[in-house]
Amino acid sequence: MTFYKLGDDIADTTAPDVPIEQRWDKRRFDAKLVNPANRRRHSVIVVGTGLAGGAAGATLAEQGYRVIQFCYQDSPRRAHSIAAQGGINAAKNYRNDGDSVYRLFYDTVKGGDFRARESNVYRLAQTSTQIIDQCVAQGVPFAREYGGLLDTRSFGGVQVARTFYARGQTGQQLLIGAYQALSRQIDAGNVEMHERTEMLDLIVIDGRARGIVARDLVTGQISTYIADAVVLATGGYGNVFYLSTNAKNSNASAIWRAHRRGAYFANPCYTQIHPTCIPRSGDYQSKLTLMSESLRNDGRIWVPKNAGDTRSPDQIPEAERDYYLERIYPGFGNLVPRDIASRAAKNQCDLGRGVGPGGLGVYLDFADAIRRLGEDQVREKYGNLFEMYDRITGEDPYKVPMRIYPAVHYTMGGLWVDYDLQSTIPGCFVVGEANFSDHGANRLGASALMQGLADGYFVLPPMLGNYIATNKFETIDESHPAVVDTVNEATGRLTKLLSINGDRTVDSFHRELGEIMWDECGMARSEDGLRKALGRLPELREEFWRSVKVPGSGANVNQSLERANRVSDFLELGELMCVDALHREESCGGHFRVESQTPDGEARRDDDRFAYAGAWEFGGTDEAPILHREPLEFDYVHLAQRNYA
Amino acid sequence: MKLTLRIWRQAGPAEPGRMVAYEVPDANPDMSFLELLDVLNERLTLEGDDPVTFDHDCREGICGACGVVINGQAHGPRERTTTCQLHVRSFADGDVIDVEPWRSVAFGVVKDLMVDRSGLDRIIQAGGYISAPTGSAPEAHSTPVPKPVADTAFDNATCIGCGACVAACPNGSAMLFTSAKVTHLNLLPQGGPERAERVLNLVEAMDAEGFGGCTNTGECTVACPKGIPLDSIATLNREYLRASLGRK
Numbered sequence: 106m107t108f109y110k111l112g113d114d115i116a117d118t119t120a121p122d123v124p125i126e127q128r129w130d131k132r133r134f135d136a137k138l139v140n141p142a143n144r145r146r147h148s149v150i151v152v153g154t155g156l157a158g159g160a161a162g163a164t165l166a167e168q169g170y171r172v173i174q175f176c177y178q179d180s181p182r183r184a185h186s187i188a189a190q191g192g193i194n195a196a197k198n199y200r201n202d203g204d205s206v207y208r209l210f211y212d213t214v215k216g217g218d219f220r221a222r223e224s225n226v227y228r229l230a231q232t233s234t235q236i237i238d239q240c241v242a243q244g245v246p247f248a249r250e251y252g253g254l255l256d257t258r259s260f261g262g263v264q265v266a267r268t269f270y271a272r273g274q275t276g277q278q279l280l281i282g283a284y285q286a287l288s289r290q291i292d293a294g295n296v297e298m299h300e301r302t303e304m305l306d307l308i309v310i311d312g313r314a315r316g317i318v319a320r321d322l323v324t325g326q327i328s329t330y331i332a333d334a335v336v337l338a339t340g341g342y343g344n345v346f347y348l349s350t351n352a353k354n355s356n357a358s359a360i361w362r363a364h365r366r367g368a369y370f371a372n373p374c375y376t377q378i379h380p381t382c383i384p385r386s387g388d389y390q391s392k393l394t395l396m397s398e399s400l401r402n403d404g405r406i407w408v409p410k411n412a413g414d415t416r417s418p419d420q421i422p423e424a425e426r427d428y429y430l431e432r433i434y435p436g437f438g439n440l441v442p443r444d445i446a447s448r449a450a451k452n453q454c455d456l457g458r459g460v461g462p463g464g465l466g467v468y469l470d471f472a473d474a475i476r477r478l479g480e481d482q483v484r485e486k487y488g489n490l491f492e493m494y495d496r497i498t499g500e501d502p503y504k505v506p507m508r509i510y511p512a513v514h515y516t517m518g519g520l521w522v523d524y525d526l527q528s529t530i531p532g533c534f535v536v537g538e539a540n541f542s543d544h545g546a547n548r549l550g551a552s553a554l555m556q557g558l559a560d561g562y563f564v565l566p567p568m569l570g571n572y573i574a575t576n577k578f579e580t581i582d583e584s585h586p587a588v589v590d591t592v593n594e595a596t597g598r599l600t601k602l603l604s605i606n607g608d609r610t611v612d613s614f615h616r617e618l619g620e621i622m623w624d625e626c627g628m629a630r631s632e633d634g635l636r637k638a639l640g641r642l643p644e645l646r647e648e649f650w651r652s653v654k655v656p657g658s659g660a661n662v663n664q665s666l667e668r669a670n671r672v673s674d675f676l677e678l679g680e681l682m683c684v685d686a687l688h689r690e691e692s693c694g695g696h697f698r699v700e701s702q703t704p705d706g707e708a709r710r711d712d713d714r715f716a717y718a719g720a721w722e723f724g725g726t727d728e729a730p731i732l733h734r735e736p737l738e739f740d741y742v743h744l745a746q747r748n749y750a
Numbered sequence: 751m752k753l754t755l756r757i758w759r760q761a762g763p764a765e766p767g768r769m770v771a772y773e774v775p776d777a778n779p780d781m782s783f784l785e786l787l788d789v790l791n792e793r794l795t796l797e798g799d800d801p802v803t804f805d806h807d808c809r810e811g812i813c814g815a816c817g818v819v820i821n822g823q824a825h826g827p828r829e830r831t832t833t834c835q836l837h838v839r840s841f842a843d844g845d846v847i848d849v850e851p852w853r854s855v856a857f858g859v860v861k862d863l864m865v866d867r868s869g870l871d872r873i874i875q876a877g878g879y880i881s882a883p884t885g886s887a888p889e890a891h892s893t894p895v896p897k898p899v900a901d902t903a904f905d906n907a908t909c910i911g912c913g914a915c916v917a918a919c920p921n922g923s924a925m926l927f928t929s930a931k932v933t934h935l936n937l938l939p940q941g942g943p944e945r946a947e948r949v950l951n952l953v954e955a956m957d958a959e960g961f962g963g964c965t966n967t968g969e970c971t972v973a974c975p976k977g978i979p980l981d982s983i984a985t986l987n988r989e990y991l992r993a994s995l996g997r998k
Contacts, residue, residue, distance in 0.1 A: 164884040183813040242887035244880045246904035253894025285879035292875035352807040386780040394810045496835045562884045610795050662861040
């Protein structure tokens, strides 16, 4: 018990106590409104321009708020939502295949292994249909049938075809839609856009979020921005692992700084390892590339039945192949949820049946699909993914099966928010992957895009309006002591990083952190391993602050300094992830504790002890964090062991 | 593999730049081109030199952040491939490779290989959207879109805004970029109401940003990592003529 302290339980108090299908209507009706004429007098900071941030910025500006928006990239169009490939779920039931809002809700709660809040998930499912309408109106070119209507496909963990897509570039198309809506508001003067500007810290005054400290990444200038509320839309923290499918510069600094200022961080150990990524090829590897889950609609996953079989795949006869997902899970086959598919791949490789360099890979084979549909139709559906695979590996997947292996992809954990998407710091709202709210312990495919856009377009704006309507905002001057202190802390930190001038590069620390996290807090976690990591991480952090080498100055472009600042936060966050993973003595979704499994190796939850969201309060540097439990109640989808057989 | 990189080094927008040669003796054919630069940068950092600044982010060919001129070609020798997706196996042991930033009047150098492409954002801000405020959308199936139209719109919407077309063009023109947006939105029924204003505003913004005129050399479409076709420029010209004639 010494590695954390137990605090009071926490609860969401904003979801109304009415039947679940009426909650969102009731909440919106109860919310206070801001007169359209008064909205110009209120400013909102939005950090990040991905699906959640871009949609939020555009929508708040359309409603008349003054939006001040930030992204570290050179353009808001580059946020990492752009790399999402497969699709976006919506309960349209255009296929007439039995889908409904309730089924999407049910699938999401079950897929999340009963660790999400029912109210939020139900609202997400309700909102999903509006998102498709909104995006089509913006000109998002979804895939269509010859009759001119929208096409859909299936994703893992479900048995209906509710996933809308734009070839293998759905995230790009949705993001361009949000970016264009945001561009329209920038041109109209309603959004003040700061590109190449990174948030360094959150300004909290009298317990409420009132602004941020940010650094211009070109001039090095550190500035303060004051507003009535702050929206964090800064994505997930998968780059703690160094190698992940996240963009190289994706980082956790905004949410980690907010956490240090008082925002609780919920379920940090819930990370999603995506089953279908291109295996790493060498030590210089800088990131991993995902191959969309949609490929599992037509590709078949297999390994050689005999361990150590090094024949080329075309030399292995059918009888000597094990299509293990189809064998173990005949009901869902290759389309089981991600956590299950990833673990199954790891198990096969642990048995010595892995393929490719180091035996860390399994085949994803399209030979059957090409025979059945023809190469042209396969190209039509997956062409860009096949090209990407070919470029990276130098192998042609039309001829040779793809080799794939699991990689860190998404983080279900994030800042704790209530039903209004407000963190434990009033006025600090958190949307998209940066919050913890909808996916429980495992996210279903094509649900990240749905959640990002639901939060940004439809959920945040009325709740933010309610916050503004029910609070008074005194004018804050840059000389306010809280502002000055925050600026000094942020500046001091960068100065410190530049002054150490040690003998190890930032990346060498980041790689070492990533290895520890992957080994001990990755696909399988054990008490021994986590304790080992918790012993090593503070040492690594201390070494970092003693011997990191950051060249250059803070007065112009300095990408090493940017990375050093982000890695310093990852080092602290990694520790909290291990604490969370160690305290949660059960397996659920993406969190697999080897001590808690069924005889056939499936995850075993412990609902009596752990049916709660774990919200961590920052306890101070080198102090134990404080756990606040939010008990989860399942009034609609009854707690049951997941079964995909 | 041993490679020699001759890289454009420039400390800031107003500073003079020059090519500097660096040897990378430990290149691996399976490395991406950016990983090659990473390896060089790790060494430069430990040797006390300033590492090379370059834009990059997703490293999977979709965000559009990366892009350098490699041996005179925007994004290097491989067709339809961004710099991050180019791999060292495209080169031979002992090669000397020139690495320069995008060069265009409208793209100033920020530092080394990093340039300012904000002009492309301002073109989009001038009208590269369909006005559809959140909440105002009709049911998605109320407007069927013929598949060939949807497919052409999609092909044009795949533009990643990297700026290779501008860098490859002898005139520094942004015609391919602009025409991709016009074609994406003007073909769709949803884009109909703003069709004329959109093309006129986008072309006006493109000119105002200092991008050059188009003389149909076609270098842009060859450099484009997403294969935006030259036809899109013809579409833009047609849309522009139609809108100009219709303007009172």
